[in-house]
Amino acid sequence: MKNIFSNKIFDKDLELRFEEKRCVKISKSCVQEYVFGMYLTDSDKNIGLIKLRPKLTPELEEYGGHIEFEVDKKFRGNNYAAKSCVLLFPLIKKLNINPVIITCDPSNTASVKTCEKIRGRLISTKYIQISPGKKRLTNKYVRPKKNLHHPRLGCVT
Numbered sequence: 001m002k003n004i005f006s007n008k009i010f011d012k013d014l015e016l017r018f019e020e021k022r023c024v025k026i027s028k029s030c031v032q033e034y035v036f037g038m039y040l041t042d043s044d045k046n047i048g049l050i051k052l053r054p055k056l057t058p059e060l061e062e063y064g065g066h067i068e069f070e071v072d073k074k075f076r077g078n079n080y081a082a083k084s085c086v087l088l089f090p091l092i093k094k095l096n097i098n099p100v101i102i103t104c105d106p107s108n109t110a111s112v113k114t115c116e117k118i119r120g121r122l123i124s125t126k127y128i129q130i131s132p133g134k135k136r137l138t139n140k141y142v143r144p145k146k147n148l149h150h151p152r153l154g155c156v157t
Contacts, residue, residue: 009087014080015039016050016087026057026064038071038084047075050084054095063128063138065101066092069114076110082117100143105136115141 009016016036023030031053038048048071056066067088069081085102092100104111106125115122120141127135 009036009091010041011083011087013041013078014083014087015041015043016084019049024053026059029057031055031057031060036084036088038080047072047080048084050081050088052088052091054097056101061101062140063103063130063136065103065140066097067100067102079114079117081110081114085114085118098144102141102143103138104141106139107137112139115139118143 008018015038017039019035019037021032021034024033025031032055034052034054036050036052037046038050039046048069050070051068053060053064053066053068056064067085069084071078071080100120102115102120104115106112120143122139123142124140126138126140128138130136
């Protein structure tokens with residue numbers, strides 16, 4: 001990803017630091033994934049991570065999506081997942097990801113709220129087979145590329 005992003009993406013509260021680019025094996029495909037650590041701005045305190053997958057397999061379109069996030073328990077409730085998504089919007093534009101797909105468990109209220117805060121549009125809730133004999137109920141949200149900004153969250157993109 002030469003010259004597409006800097007090693008740090010930040011706003012007044014939160015900083016995303018590029019940690020690694022890796023290949024994740026999904027079915028028989030290798031999917032590129034960019035992993036960013038979430039840090040409080042001007043701190044070495046890691047509070048979570050966010051992953052971005054520029055291209056998806058059919059399986060990831062239904063379960064996994066382009067963005068995956070996790071915030072450490074003691075830092076939840078501060079909109080860090082939503083802010084991290086918004087901080088990735090300029091990179092998402094450069095990578096021509098359109099629309100952005102995010103999936104989550106509908107019983108995970110925090111993830112549902114994050115998808116809603118970044119103006120994701122719920123397009124389906126259905127059972128998805130995630131492994132042989134195992135299904136999981138999943139919400140699928142899309143976020144169109146146009147107007148990828150969110151000033152209400154305090155992130156300048």
